[in-house]
Amino acid sequence: MRFKSIVVAAALGLATALAGCTTGGPLKVFTSDYGTVKDAGYQLPRIPISQVPRKYHRQIVSYETKEKPGTIIVDTKDKYLYLVQENGKAMRYGIGVGREGFEWSGTARIAMKREWPTWTPPAAMIGRQPELAKWRGGMPPGLSNPLGARALYLFDSSGDTGYRLHGTPEWRSIGKAMSSGCIRLMNQDIIDLYNRTENGAKVIVKR
Template sequence: MDSGRLSRRSFLSGSAAGLGVLGLGAVGLGGCASSGGMTRAQAALAYAALPDEPYPVPAVDLDKVDPKFYRRTVPYETSEAPGTIIIDPSSYYVYFVEGDGTATRYGANVPKPEFLWDGTAYVGRKAEWPIWTPTRDQIGRDPELKKYAGGMPPGLENPLGARVLYLYQDGRYTLCTIYSTVYPQTIGQGVSSGCVGLLTQDMLHLYARAPVDTNVVILPA
């Protein structure tokens, strides 16, 4: 098994250690979906290859993505301010609240059932093509990750991908992120130990609109 696959698998199976800081209460918000959305041809353009990235990103294999998870603008009623990110793990969606009663909706992968959490956080920092460093717990369970104790270099095999938003609470990094993935088959699935993944093309779209200090609301699953 190659090291890239191993490190990504370890990231997704993850560590519960980061969830210790997430003693969070439920937040009641809701959204609604409209009919329509991208056609297959439109999706092929939206999810085309990104050859100009430092590490060229392949086009999304649309055969592996349910069309309901294509990026789209939907009616969305919420008391949260425009610019807020809302994660709905029960529906596998991430919303970016617009200022006109709508939201941009992205299909997502979410934590495994045992690692689901809800409450509020904020974007404490963000990075392009970040370094990934496994936790001590991950290294303890998977000694082969010790070679990445000083950080895994950026690239397509890096679990965090091309862009990442690091989630914080009260000045502390929660060890949870919103990250980018080149694995379309994970969208609509529970795969991680607390993190949320978007297709790389969607993550670039969200990343450009979500500055540091962006509020993030995680709904109960």
């Protein structure tokens, strides 16, 4: 009887542990990782992270999915980006998304990764904002560049989608819909995501 009791207790403990893996709650939060960063000759300023809702701070969460580790899943509704990890976990980042009329969803792959990328506004954007015409040939990298410290370029079966996962100096935009369709992360977060992501990684963008 004693052996049976031990087995039952162990089974209950395992069930409790497994149930905990489906809660979606934070397992670790990286609130302290938003300080000043020196990178490739640039100095990214500290983000006043206390002014960003805690749910958008980088954190490891429980996340059940059939997608393989290394897959990126973007939840544009709740403004989260998940990098799938092993054992039912994911690294979750807060994001800013496209405003109404500029949303995009679908499945793509990361075809290129760039550090301190050049930003070239599309012709349609220049048509809406003629003042951007001066950057028709490309805006040099820098702290004010809209692509921030890193960019991951999304391609599908038709080629370049024109959409990117990229950094932004506008940390106040995280959690909001105000971009021209691209998915933006705080610069400290896009550097972290860039370092964890491989070329060819699958990206699923959900509305």
